[in-house]
Amino acid sequence: MTRFHCPVCQSEIWFHNTDCLACGTALAYQPGQGFVALETAQPCDNRGAIGCNWVALTPGGLCRSCCHTTVIPDLSLPGNDQRWARIEQAKRALFRLLIDIGLPLETPQGAPVPLFEFKGDLLRSGPGPHVLTGHENSVITLNIAEADDAERARLRAELNEPYRTLTGHMRHEVAHHYWDVLVAPNPDQLARIRATFGDETQDYGAALQQHYETGAPAGWEEHFVSTYATAHPWEDFAETWAHFLHILSGLETASAYGLVPVAALADGGALADGSAAQMVRLPMAQLAGIWIDLSMALNAVNETMGHGSFYPFVLSPAVIDKLETVRQLIVAERGA
């Protein structure tokens, strides 16, 4: 994430702010441009319901993020309005990044893709989620229980995961969509991705079942970014893609706050500004080197506060190669 400032008084504002806390101006975010005073724009129709602070695509309509949501939670159930609001906030942050780095969010005919379905039941006492989070045919389904901190922490412990967030779900699931859009229909890209991640034609259901029965193979850290990535080449791709977005967004934020010198992000003489759009052009080895130093420092800072690690992952040389493959796929799409 970059830093944002009020267009009226220049005070710093957060990406999710609907108003400037310093001067009180009502604000709206215009994707690809930044914040404007709301009086000069049309608010998204979900502004009242969930605090969406984006500009509407058409007067009285939804914004570029909300128009991708086709199923919302049952708002007659207590807490679901807040769950929906948290999920849309994570989705807007995802969309901001995807738009800035030039990935498509529409079909060639202009229809919004991927679409999102946010549904589920109240699961506090249940045996586990009935609505499975996942992706199929350009539709991403998210169980709204993931928006409950307590429920998500319970699932994280049950599945023995080091990291589980709405942000992580968004970045992972959208990877499956981009496989369908950027990889599957393109024989050259498919060959390149297969050479890196393995043969995805192996039975997905059987591979997943085996993963849940036997766990990750010994020594998985040398070749995979997470245990779940070992389940099937599709999941390896999605996990790696998610980590590429973690690193890009993390470095963008760190550079905006001066934690990473912009000179370290120089691009063979080209002007560096530390934006995700600029950094996506840098070789992964350069990005990974900076990221590993930064995340080690932030892990230590987090632990002095009694939190776990900021970034509880290890990037092996083989994983950095996979990240480079994902980076090249994105760069090829944006035509940079």
Ligand SMILES: [Zn+2]
């Ligand atoms: Zn202001």
Ligand SMILES: [Zn+2]
């Ligand atoms: Zn909206």
Ligand SMILES: [Zn+2]
């Ligand atoms: Zn997946």
